Amino acid sequence: MSDLKHTALYELHRQCGANMVPFAGYSMPLNYRSGPLKEHRATRESAGLFDVSHMGQILVRPRDGMIARTARNLESLMPVELENLPVGRQRYALLTTANGCIIDDLIVARWNEYFGLVVNAATKHSDTSHLQRSMGADSDVSLLNDRSMLALQGPKSHAVLRAALGSLPQMRFMEVCSLPSRFGELWIARSGYTGEDGFEISVPDAEAENLARALLDREDVTFVGLAARDSLRLEAGYSLYGADIDTTTTVVEAGLAWSVSKSRRAGGSKEGGFPGAELISRQMAEGPPRRMVGLLPHGRILVRAGHKLFADRDGSVQVGVVTSGGFGATVSHPVAMGYVDAGITSDTTLYFRARGKLQPLGITSRQFTKTNLHKG
Amino acid sequence: MRYTKDHEWVALEHSQFSVGVTEYAAEQLGDVVFVELPEEGQRVEEGDEAVIIESVKAASEIVAPASGEIVEVNSDLEENPGLINEEPQGAGWIFRMVPDDPTDYDSFLDQDSYEMLIS
Structure with a gap:
């Protein structure tokens, strides 16, 4: 147990009565005192705060400033359209194997000068190596080790976050923005994995606890652990990497063909060109x-x-x-x-x-x- | 009130046993979401599986602490299984039974012995 990593919120979890369990190499809260059922319902009815700092935040930057080339290099690893992903938007994507199976599911955001990826905790180191190996010398791939991530999810999350930060730009689902704040520079995405409106907020480690406390101070916010995070995503029908999808499940049988961008499908302007394209295309046509x-x-x-x-x-x-x-x-x-x-x-x-x-x-x-x- | 090493409590009243899970057990179970209750009138032998408790974590069985007949079940648990978490040793009682031998009660653990068991 002693070699488990702690997130920047570890002490706060303990103070809030969390039942801490090992998860993907980290000691993480399974639930707090009120229990997973109340945490689940509080998220759907009001707002839940999740520590998702164990997840991997990866930046992929072009070394020569040619971000279009970085986009194409990423496209060679995942069946999504990234060249025309507008700045300030993000897209769900899959890293695929040559057999059309899934190395990881992730979110890719287009920032001004680079791409920001959020990947699963258990796969973040192997994903980083995979990207570094595959992207070639054109791009710099770095797994950040100085930023935490909080998810605020639920119908009241917008009002809560705006109140805690003083202001919040207009954002739609799957949009991202960078926001200077009293908690340092925040990278905010209007997304999540509960099926509710909400935000995923990347915050400097040193400010993570302050931001979490500022959000928890609002009576509409409940601290939510991994157990309710799992039941929320399951109810919303979202796949969990390592349980529902992995390197033995194909994109199509996993029901994730919707995430294959039109331009990358059979007959599209940039058809194929990613690992497993042939099998994925065949299963999309003939059924898995x-x-x-x-x-x-x-x-x-x-x-x-x-x-x-x-x-x-x-x-x-x-x-x-x-x-x-x-x-x-x-x-x-x-x-x-x-x-x-x-x-x-x-x-x-x-x-x-x-x-x-x-x-x-x-x-x-x-x-x-x-x-x-x-x-x- | 007495206890079993299966973390059930047993209360003796008018030659009947009331049975539930201890506070310690309720805490270990986590949020209870479903209780499959026995039939009233069902005959059970000591150690038989009498009840299934489904929690968010796992399914657990509650065994009959003695041989006898189930005479009443707590039907409130059908609508509100969370009573087991809220008041395991009160409103969260599970069933009542008529034991073949009420002196079985003396073989159960007393408070001190049970606290030793869980400490």
Whole structure:
């Protein structure tokens, strides 16, 4: 345990009664005293504050000032359009393998003179190496080690953040801005991973606790740990790297083909040119051998990651597996997602084995709650 | 009130046992989201799985502390399973049973012994 890293908010977590657990090499809050259900609901109803400082913030700068070349180099690693991504906007992207599988999912923001990437905690060092190896000498790739990241999520997050900072520029969903503040220079994105309106705020380490305290001082804000972060993203239908997607799941079967920019698809102006393009293009045309679906148990017994899915009441024919499952605190019902074989139609009743019995569940949309994003 | 090493409490009243989970157990369980209650009238043997508690963390079983018949279940838990977190040793009681042998009560742990167990 002693070799776990601490974020700049570690002491604050302890003071707030966090149950600290190891996560991706860090000691992170699983939940605070009020518990994950209340934290989940507070985020949907008001505003939740999350420490996501363990995630990787990577800057990719052109060495020669030619940002178009940096964009093209990044495009050679991920099936998104970046050359025409406007300054001040960000886009969801996937680093792909030659087999069309997923090295990581990330957010790419276009700043004036560079690209800013936010990647998963467990993969940030390997992503950095991958980028450094693949981008060549044209670009400088650096994983920042002096900035924290807070996520403020929920319908009241805009009002709360504006009040804490004194002012906040007009921003729509997936827009970014740099803002000088009494907490140093903040890099703010109107995005998140809960399905709610909200912000992800990169802040200098030295000011992270001050910013967190300023936000927590507002009565509308609840400190939220990893347990509720997971149930919130699951309810919103978002994939978790390492659970739902990884280097063995293809982009298409993971249900993430929507993130492949039009220009990079078959027939697009910049078709292909990324690892796994051939397989991804073929699966987009012909359908994948399995697909990611939402799963809604008929009963109230929870279905969890690793549960096998059967198409028959005897439990003899396995047709899929659950990759994420838990309790959706907003829908007040168990929710899950997982892979089912091609040919399993959405009206099929599936079964999982729990408590020695086969429990029925239905296939649904992955989005269990209505998202509430500020698309303006 | 007495306790078992499975972190249940047992209260004896009119030859019936009331059963729930201890405060310590409730804390370990985390937020409870569903309780699968036994049937009233169901016969149980000591150590049988009688109740399933689903929390955000995991499913846990509550075993019958003695052999006997379940005579009443706390149906409030169907609507409000969080009572187990809020008042595990009060409104969050789980079931009442008529034990075959009420003197089983004497074999359970007293407060001091239980506190030793969890310390």
